[in-house]
Amino acid sequence: MLKSFVVPSSDIPGYSSIYRHPDYKSGTFNGKFADITTLYEVFKAQVKNHPKENFLGARAYNPETSTFGDYEWLTTTDVDEMIDDYGSGLDQLFAKHAPDMNEETGQQPLGIFSINRPEWVLTELTAFRSCRYSVGVSDAGGLEASEFYIRCSELEVLVCSMDKIPRILERITHTPRLKVIISMDKLDCSKPTPSTQAFSARTTEALRSKAAFLNIVLTDIAQVIEMGRAKPTEPTPPKPSTYCTLSFSSGSTGTQKGVLITHGAFAAASRAGYLNLQQRSVCHLSFMSISHIFDRYVIYTFMHDVIHIGFSSGVDELLLSDMQALRPTVLVTTPQLLSSVYSKVAEATVEAKGVVGLLSRFALKSKLGRFSSGRGFKHALWDRLIFGKIAQLFGGNIRLVISGAVSLTPELHNFFRAALSCNVVQGYGQTESIASGLIQRTDDISTGNIGIPSPGIDIRLRSIPDMGYVATDHPCPRGEIMIRGEGIFSGYYKAPEKTAEAMDGEWLATGDIAQLNPDGTLKTIDRMGNIIRTALSIYVELEPLEMVYSTHRLVDSMLIHGSLHAYDLIAIVVPRSETFVPWAQNIVGNKDAELVELCKDDRVADAMAEELRAFGSSAKAPSPAVIGAVHLEPRAFGQVDRELLTISRKLRRFKIVQHYDAEIAGLYQKLGNAIDLQIEPSGSS
Structure with a gap:
């Protein structure tokens, strides 16, 4: 039985048939949440339906010992009220110091530069309140990379953690359009965070003086909120056609490009994700770079129901400690992280010598047989003796794992299904498809594939004869993955020629090669140029x-x-x-x-x-x-x-x-x- 729906008579020369989610054969997915057409509306529905739920959380930080404690939370109502004041203050700053609209977008961009933390999401939602769009800035690729983001997107206003400010001011000639810097941390250092460790009242005063000398307005979020509280402005909510973010592609194969995404496209992608996964009351640990699209896609996907977003401490060595403190219910990760954990735990279990290894391998085989025969992922004996300890590394409360980026090996895939006593699903997407495209269903326990099209997404394969892949290959058509649907980017920022290269009519050409399996799932098998x-x-x-x-x-x-x-x-x-x-x-x-x-x-x-x-x-x-x-x-x-x-x-x-x-x-x-x-x-x- 095919897991995907094949659109009748949709194959044309050089292309395979079109494939869709079997529950959405028309290619549309009107119905639940169809009236929510912007990310701002997604958030407002969360406030209306779940006003007192814990929403944004971070671990308490002790500056004396440089250690992290339990999670502390802002509720949806807290955040909603802060957004109104914060947004009113931003309106005043933009009006006074950066009043012009971006010529390319007709809107004002707002840069956000920090590790994952509550202020990141708070700032993005505040941008939406006044029809601005976010630009995620990252220095994961080095100092020049962060300056590239600021310069390329023509940012005039930047919100960042305090530790970023000295470098920006020191190299301000590399970001000549920048006019306003807003610190996420209080400039008076009255509330210490990991980002303020190297600062004191004296050093921040020196920053103020340097900013003033450079004609840069330097303030902090707390002061902006006070400005807004004193002089409120009316919200100007976005429309589906307005931009919500300029997100840079990963750059794994070449120069990074700015990907423009509208509210309507992002809302559609996140709604499709929710309809696919159907996870209620999710606790999510945000640790993958939030300036990239995947983590935000997950956040807005689960915001269609209750979501508790706990942010990691930002220290790689403390990631498992963060998980144990938060106890997330859904783990959104990459094969690289799972592989790293596997290499550590496998040596003490399935790859161990003697009785321990023998018992662990038997337990793994027993659990794999159990869920393959439809008897569930849990096993009272083996979970207590062996796998429960591994599950506790991740907080002990995981009920679904979602893996993106490259494909999991079948061995790794099944090991974590057994170890965490829940399903592990693989997905596929790009920045240009808003991290959406294909994903395994939560009841699918197969391996070696990236699932089926998401609701509202059309998938087909384009023949690449020069590489020996053609859509008429039998029994498994092969070719480049092409994606069509509401959840697709609007184009590359100031790069129409690159946009034209990425599109084949209304289809996004992904550059990834896949084969269509006999069961209707897809498997990535190659990468053009990789x-x-x-x-x-x-x-x-x-x-x-x-x-x-x-x-x-x-x-x-x-x-x-x-x-x-x-x-x-x-x-x-x-x-x-x-x-x-x-x-x-x-x-x-x-x-x-x-x-x-x-x-x-x-x-x-x-x-x-x-x-x-x-x-x-x-x-x-x-x-x-x-x-x-x-x-x-x-x-x-x-x-x-x-x-x-x-x-x-x-x-x-x-x-x-x-x-x-x-x-x-x-x-x-x-x-x-x-x-x-x-x-x-x-x-x-």
């Missing part, structure tokens, strides 16, 4: 291969590279220090050798390459090509250079290859393969 061919004419899909190897107990993360001029693959490997160091010390025969020294030792690198070759064979890696040589990098890619990762923590592949140009050339020479390493960034976001 696949390589070796000298043996073996085509290697890089991201799935990296996902498999990143589950190895010695590996934290890695980048795999290959070439037409080489028979084997090479890899840049960031080791997992706690397991790698003792393993490598045994190889060199020195119990005192440290991580950096071990990574430079050729004997260790050669042994790691052997480990990966053996692991790839045993793990049934999705490519017959083998890793012939590795370079060991003791630092995480983001620590080496923040520009090596996207804001959604994906590898910026062409940047990494450029950074390790010499090391990659050396690895190929070691294999007896000298190659030309000129890299041309290509592909869409």
Whole structure:
């Protein structure tokens, strides 16, 4: 039985048939929430229907010990009242210091620059009150990246955490249009936060003086709220056709582009998400970069019912502590995080030696058989003895896991279904499709696919004959994923030629290659510009291969590279220090050798390459090509250079290859393969 609905007689030359959600065969989804057409209306419905619910929460911070405590909350009513005062104050600041509309959009942009925290969502909702649109600014790609966002979007007003202000003022010539900076933290430091640790009343006074000298208005949210409370203004709510955000694409395959999204499109995407997932009273931990689209898509999706949004502390090492403090009900994550956790817990369970490993593997097999036969995800004995401890790492209250970005391996997918005693669903989307497109149904326990079209979304495949993928392939049509529906971006900011490249008529061309499975689900199999061919004419899909190897107990993360001029693959490997160091010390025969020294030792690198070759064979890696040589990098890619990762923590592949140009050339020479390493960034976001 097909899980998707096939639109009759919809195939045309070069394209597959059109596929839709089986419950929405007409391609529309009028009905529940159809009267809610903007994100501001989504929030206002939350206030009306759930006025006293905890809404935005953050962990209490103790500046004396630099530790985090329990979550403290603002209710929906609290936030609604703050938005009115905050919005009135912003109206006055814009009117006085930045009155002009953006020529491209006809609206005023409001920049937001901080880690995930309540003030981020508060500020975005406040922008909506006065028909402004948000611009998420991130420095995950380095200082120049954040300046690029501010400069490219022509921001004049920026709301940011206090720790960002000194750098902005120091380099104000790089953001020449900026006129107003609003600190999320009180400038008098009367309420300490992690962002104010390096500040005092004296240093903030120096910031004020410097801002005044540069003709920059510097204030804080508390002062803006007081301004608005003293002189209220009337709201000017948005329409479906007005913009709600300018969100930058991830940049994993090339230059980042500003993606313009309307309220109507975002509201449609979030409504489709809610109708698909049907999760009531959700507690969500916001930890993936909120300036990127995925986390905000999740927030507005679950805002159609009760949602409690707890923000992470912003410290990677405390993420599991945040989960245990919040106890979220839905975990929205990426395969990278699950792989990282798996590499830690698997060594003590399913990959352990002796009785513990034997028992853990039997328990895993038992649980997989249980939910495959429709008897549910829980098992009284195995959850108490083995898997309950893993579930507690995530707070012990997870009832659904949603994974985006690259695909999960079937082994990882099923392991976390068993470990967390709930379903794990995969989805697919891009910034241009507002993180929506396809997702597995919550009752689907298959693996190796990205599900079916969301409500109101049409999906078809476009033949790419140059790559050998055609929509008439039998029994599984293959081609580029094309998306059509209400929840699609309006275009790239000031880049009409790029917009034209991304569209095929009314269809969004994603750049991702998929095959249509016999059951009506889709499986991503390739990426245009993200696949390589070796000298043996073996085509290697890089991201799935990296996902498999990143589950190895010695590996934290890695980048795999290959070439037409080489028979084997090479890899840049960031080791997992706690397991790698003792393993490598045994190889060199020195119990005192440290991580950096071990990574430079050729004997260790050669042994790691052997480990990966053996692991790839045993793990049934999705490519017959083998890793012939590795370079060991003791630092995480983001620590080496923040520009090596996207804001959604994906590898910026062409940047990494450029950074390790010499090391990659050396690895190929070691294999007896000298190659030309000129890299041309290509592909869409």
